[in-house]
Amino acid sequence: MLLLDIKNLTIELETPEGLIRAVDRVNFSLREGETRGLVGESGSGKSLVAKAIVGVLNRRWKVTADRFNWLGQDLLRLPQQQQRQIISRDIAMIYQEPSRSLDPTAIILEQLEEAIPNSVLIGHWWQRSGLRRKKAIALLHKVGIKDHQTVLQSYPYQLSEGICQKIMIAMAIAKNPKLLIADEPTTALESTTQAQLFRLLASFNQLKGMSVLLISHELESVARYTQNLSVLYCGQLVEAGDTHELLTAPLHPYTDALIKSVPEFQADLVAKTPLYALPGSIPTLQHLPIGCRLGPRCPNARRECVKTPSLERQQNHYVSCHFPLQQGAAK
Template structure:
């Protein structure tokens, strides 16, 4: 049974211009122990999707879905109290801005202990000390060299990398089944980025934590994720095994993202322009009709003014009227 199963999720926001669908019929499936990548440009709806999974909804949000299941539970039917308990124990999230997500007037240790669930198997007079030692243990596991000293520090005394490690320790201390990492290495040095990605990979392998890794860096997701889902303008473009998407992308947007990756093996002229997809992502106030990639798509035709339905072909899901066919397939082989 999938750990996370979302079918045709639509999120609409009430704005001054009326109700706008910022996420439109997006489906996502994750199995236990899987690292799933969610890639897209800024404004593609990645953060909106993760907040909907956690239940962090705004007052002007309207969530509609055919199915939204987590570990056999219907997320749409849970009460606010049940969602908070689920988010504190079985789900956790690493936010984009670790420094801004921590309270600047409280020590790191007090915030970490506050987020941890005490072990009820230990007598109540020992739980406080046990939780304190457990917090130090998790700080050490995420790569903090002096966890006891760092417990007494305030967030503004730490670097961005250290704050990110504290956020990771806070997220995994309760052994969640699903960890959502939303741009976990945003604005960090390359060495720190590599260290955090290795840490997330170790948590997945040793603790069997399922990770939804959100990023706009396709090159990084290809390295660490088993499956990928590509979003654009609030619509799902393509989803499937990472190796299949890289070897033979069906959607023009996926192919454009792969072509935009720098080629480190060849010779690039000094100050040469890198290949890019012309145009920019649409704003929510000016969303195009039909396929939202249409104004930028190199394969766009008149039919693209109608939203394409999601097609399934060999465990690959994609939404395009004119997908690329694998050149190795025979001419008689058609998409389902």
């Protein structure tokens, strides 16, 4: 069943100089039980897409789409109150920098209990206080925190970033959402803690059938735990499809550059060989190139690239490029 179906998502920022298009006509879909990765450089618009899905962008941002369906309902055409009810019931999000997302003036027990809805508590109304505490303890155990007594009575600043991130995950899964969005969940964490969190998110998908949208700039980590992959560059969707197929036969030059820049994907890489990198850097929102935004950095750029390419289906996945790599090789 298709949970999320977005067509031509556009996110624009109102400035004194006019509208700046930060996300440019992105197509996106997510099925029930699917784990999808969303990757790209910092500033590519990954977090904006996630925040648009959960509806937390402020009024300076203008969000439009030809279709923005959640379980068949177009969220953008619903009243705001009804939209919030649907999102708060079915979708949960884990934000970057968990210690800043938690309330520094309240202990973890209070914050975790607040995230637990009454609908998941089985018992009489006068038992809710005890049931809520038991549920909070169970959630901490589920995310791998064994010393619940110490953690529940602590403030966020007294805990490590890894523990705070696990608490954020516990708060997110408290309402049993259909979709869990993890926005850079391993930022500033140790490699061992990163692996634990990725395995934890994967277990929710496998054991509960929870759909997971994993957002990160670390391609190798996302590829290990996702079934499908979408690649963003500077607000444009450049390629999407099955993770294995996309890694073994990329069609877009940017996806190819991302793969070449990761040593783990280069089995024949000689020691001390410089890693591949595209020239230049990602442009700022104020100076976006016309047409394909990768054009000024693309090694295969041609005159036609001043026009924005459409998203086309090739070899079981989608690519937005006038001159796909495999097609060029076939010629």
